[in-house]
Amino acid sequence: MPTTPALVDHTPYERAYAASIADPEGFWGTAAAALHWDKPWDRVLDDSAAPLYRWFTGGEMNTCFNAIDRHVLNGRAEQAAVIYDSPVTMTVRTITYRELRDEVARFAGVLRSLGVKRGDRVIIYMPMMPETLIGMYACARIGAVHSVVFGGFAPHELAVRIDDAQPTVVLTASCGIEVQRVVPYKPLLDQALSLATHVPAHCVVLQRDMHRCELTPGRDLDWQVVAATAAPVDCVPLQATDPLYILYTSGTTGMPKGVVRDNGGHAVALLWSMQHVYGVQAGEVFWSASDFGWAVGHSYIVYAPLLAGCTTVVHEGKPVGTPDAGEFWRVIQQHDVRVLFTAPTAFRAIKREDPTGALFAKYDLSRFRTLFLAGERLDPDTYHWARALLQRPVIDHWWQTETGWPVAANCMGLGAFPVKPGSPTKPVPGYVVDILDDEGHAMPPNREGAVAIRLPLPPGTLPTLWRNDARFIETYLTRYPGYYLTGDGGYIDEDGYLFIMGRVDDIIIVAGHNLSTGAMEQALASHPDVAECAVIGVRDPLKTQLPLGFVVLKAGVMRAAADIVGELVQLVRAQVGPVANFKQALVVSRLPKTRSGKVLRRTMRAIADGEAWTMPPTIDDPATLDEITAALEARRPSTTPISPIGG
Numbered sequence: 001m002p003t004t005p006a007l008v009d010h011t012p013y014e015r016a017y018a019a020s021i022a023d024p025e026g027f028w029g030t031a032a033a034a035l036h037w038d039k040p041w042d043r044v045l046d047d048s049a050a051p052l053y054r055w056f057t058g059g060e061m062n063t064c065f066n067a068i069d070r071h072v073l074n075g076r077a078e079q080a081a082v083i084y085d086s087p088v089t090m091t092v093r094t095i096t097y098r099e100l101r102d103e104v105a106r107f108a109g110v111l112r113s114l115g116v117k118r119g120d121r122v123i124i125y126m127p128m129m130p131e132t133l134i135g136m137y138a139c140a141r142i143g144a145v146h147s148v149v150f151g152g153f154a155p156h157e158l159a160v161r162i163d164d165a166q167p168t169v170v171l172t173a174s175c176g177i178e179v180q181r182v183v184p185y186k187p188l189l190d191q192a193l194s195l196a197t198h199v200p201a202h203c204v205v206l207q208r209d210m211h212r213c214e215l216t217p218g219r220d221l222d223w224q225v226v227a228a229t230a231a232p233v234d235c236v237p238l239q240a241t242d243p244l245y246i247l248y249t250s251g252t253t254g255m256p257k258g259v260v261r262d263n264g265g266h267a268v269a270l271l272w273s274m275q276h277v278y279g280v281q282a283g284e285v286f287w288s289a290s291d292f293g294w295a296v297g298h299s300y301i302v303y304a305p306l307l308a309g310c311t312t313v314v315h316e317g318k319p320v321g322t323p324d325a326g327e328f329w330r331v332i333q334q335h336d337v338r339v340l341f342t343a344p345t346a347f348r349a350i351k352r353e354d355p356t357g358a359l360f361a362k363y364d365l366s367r368f369r370t371l372f373l374a375g376e377r378l379d380p381d382t383y384h385w386a387r388a389l390l391q392r393p394v395i396d397h398w399w400q401t402e403t404g405w406p407v408a409a410n411c412m413g414l415g416a417f418p419v420k421p422g423s424p425t426k427p428v429p430g431y432v433v434d435i436l437d438d439e440g441h442a443m444p445p446n447r448e449g450a451v452a453i454r455l456p457l458p459p460g461t462l463p464t465l466w467r468n469d470a471r472f473i474e475t476y477l478t479r480y481p482g483y484y485l486t487g488d489g490g491y492i493d494e495d496g497y498l499f500i501m502g503r504v505d506d507i508i509i510v511a512g513h514n515l516s517t518g519a520m521e522q523a524l525a526s527h528p529d530v531a532e533c534a535v536i537g538v539r540d541p542l543k544t545q546l547p548l549g550f551v552v553l554k555a556g557v558m559r560a561a562a563d564i565v566g567e568l569v570q571l572v573r574a575q576v577g578p579v580a581n582f583k584q585a586l587v588v589s590r591l592p593k594t595r596s597g598k599v600l601r602r603t604m605r606a607i608a609d610g611e612a613w614t615m616p617p618t619i620d621d622p623a624t625l626d627e628i629t630a631a632l633e634a635r636r637p638s639t640t641p642i643s644p645i646g647g
């Protein structure tokens with residue numbers, strides 16, 4: 001049986017937690033002293049526009065200076081800042097803090113020369129290469145606001161983000177590499193720009209040898225050429241409350257939400273988290289096996305490790321297939337990684353390929369300390385497998401793009417608690433998490449409800465949505481006054497451990513990525529033969545959930561269902577992107593609805609997952625659920641009968 005970490009001493013956690021709640025200004029003001037400030041703040045927490053809160057108002061600092069230049073000046077100039085390890089191109093490259101500062105300063109000069117000013121936006125659509133991180137820091141250096149778009153999104157999604165962010169410049173590469181497949185990025189960008197209304201002044205394109213692309217004269221510039229001649233630019237003092245970046249995350253409609261991150265509060269919270277949540281010290285190697293395009297990549301590949309003076313690993317590969325399920329162990333051994341952060345789905349993928357850990361046994365991981373998992377629920381089976389294999393603490397922690405850093409975790413720098421598999425343990429200092437019923441009353445232990453975080457949220461969390469305070473307030477702050485609504489359901493047990501049971505809205509979690517079924521429905525609805533559609537997330541043993549579409553065809557359509565389904569799969573891939581993992585759809589004659597016309601997605605999902613369900617009293621026509629049940633039964637491999645309870 002795997003053992004859980006010993007109860008070392010939880011008083012440091014209790015002390016930190018109590019202090020953070022009793023006196024947030026004292027707690028975060030002390031934490032902020034670890035950074036360099038060009039001008040001290042006037043107020044730690046500014047509540048003058050509540051429920052919109054701001055941290056460190058009046059303070060001036062620069063995130064790039066604190067993450068890079070500060071370490072060059074303080075003795076880390078020759079330490080590795082970034083290790084780029086790319087099994088898909090057989091490349092390993094180490095960049096010291098001094099080299100990184102120089103490259104970032106030069107690229108900031110490129111942006112300046114292209115007219116990018118403080119507050120201007122820069123969209124970054126790039127693969128897992130150090131240049132992506134350099135582009136992000138170059139923006140931070142001059143106060144431009146970056147918005148990184150994940151490479152697995154299709155041109156339509158990129159276009160939506162371009163129109164919302166209105167960038168002055170777009171940074172891209174000629175291609176990305178997906179295991180055996182080269183993905184040319186330039187045609188995707190060109191298509192996105194033709195769909196978007198906004199026209200950026202320039203695109204800077206990093207040419208990669210495995211696939212070079214044509215540059216559009218007058219608009220496109222070759223990255224290497226412009227970077228070689230640019231004059232370096234120094235860090236600019238910024239308001240702590242100035243935006244550092246916008247990161248779009250799925251909304252329950254097709255329109256993504258532009259999560260804004262500020263400079264000051266973000267740097268304070270991330271730096272604090274490295275020592276206290278992740279238990280990492282300056283000089284150690286921290287690897288977050290994610291992608292720059294996700295919040296995990298922003299916080300724990302790009303910003304937090306460097307703010308803390310660590311070495312970060314930029315890995316252009318996958319847990320399996322590049323070349324095998326021993327890849328993570330190879331990287332950990334080769335680069336002396338002390339802490340790894342990834343999503344449970346990566347471990348499920350490794351477990352599927354190497355269930356006995358034969359590849360693991362080939363590597364020396366004696367210096368490896370802790371595995372952190374987040375992005376989706378860590379199922380107890382995966383927890384036990386990883387724990388038994390690694391013989392190290394396996395820490396489930398829960399957070400969201402919106403929060404930018406963990407809300408609940410077993411804080412390794414504050415004395416670990418015994419693990420309860422299935423729980424990300426307890427709220428991190430700074431967060432008060434309550435479980436609420438429909439009326440907003442706090443629920444007793446072990447009763448499931450809406451997971452909500454009491455306002456004000458700690459520093460580092462989103463202050464608002466990009467140019468849309470109204471949507472921020474409506475989406476997150478209105479349902480339960482005084483609280484931030486997470487969109488997750490869950491409960492807290494008698495020992496204060498939090499259990500997150502899943503989303504209660506129309507967002508699904510696929511391979512650790514948060515996706516909107518609304519965006520997929522929009523794509524399906526654009527097919528000429530489709531009259532109505534619904535997409536739900538159904539349980540999947542590898543990727544947690546996969547989307548499943550239901551479509552009703554227009555009257556008179558006589559084409560074969562299989563042909564239409566094939567087109568629908570291609571349509572979602574083209575409009576949302578391959579990352580949607582949309583590969584299955586069923587044609588039905590009607591969708592199950594309430595009498596007021598709302599599609600009964602929750603019931604459909606329960607049926608698809610083989611869970612117990614009851615006939616909704618408001619259903620318009622129970623026969624529609626019979627048809628759904630039969631269609632799902634026909635695709636189900638198991639023989640478990642599906643039937644309503646008491647219906």
Ligand code: COA
Nearest residue numbers: 151152178290296318342343345346349375511512578579
């Ligand atoms: N550019 C272009 N296409 C991309 C892409 C990118 N950056 N990232 C993914 N895709 C494509 C994949 O190639 C795949 O295409 P396919 O349908 O043609 O096979 C599709 O999008 C789905 O990607 P994904 O769900 O990631 O599946 P996968 O089979 O490629 O990999 C895992 C599965 C489990 C190995 C991978 O999802 C993983 O490593 N996840 C854990 C780490 C992580 O990123 N977590 C995120 C937050 S911590």
Ligand code: AMP
Nearest residue numbers: 374375376377397398399400401500514
């Ligand atoms: P994202 O914004 O993409 O990071 O997705 C956030 C969502 O992922 C959360 O609202 C949860 O639904 C889910 N999630 C993230 N981490 C965990 C976790 N440790 N346990 C359960 N769900 C998680």
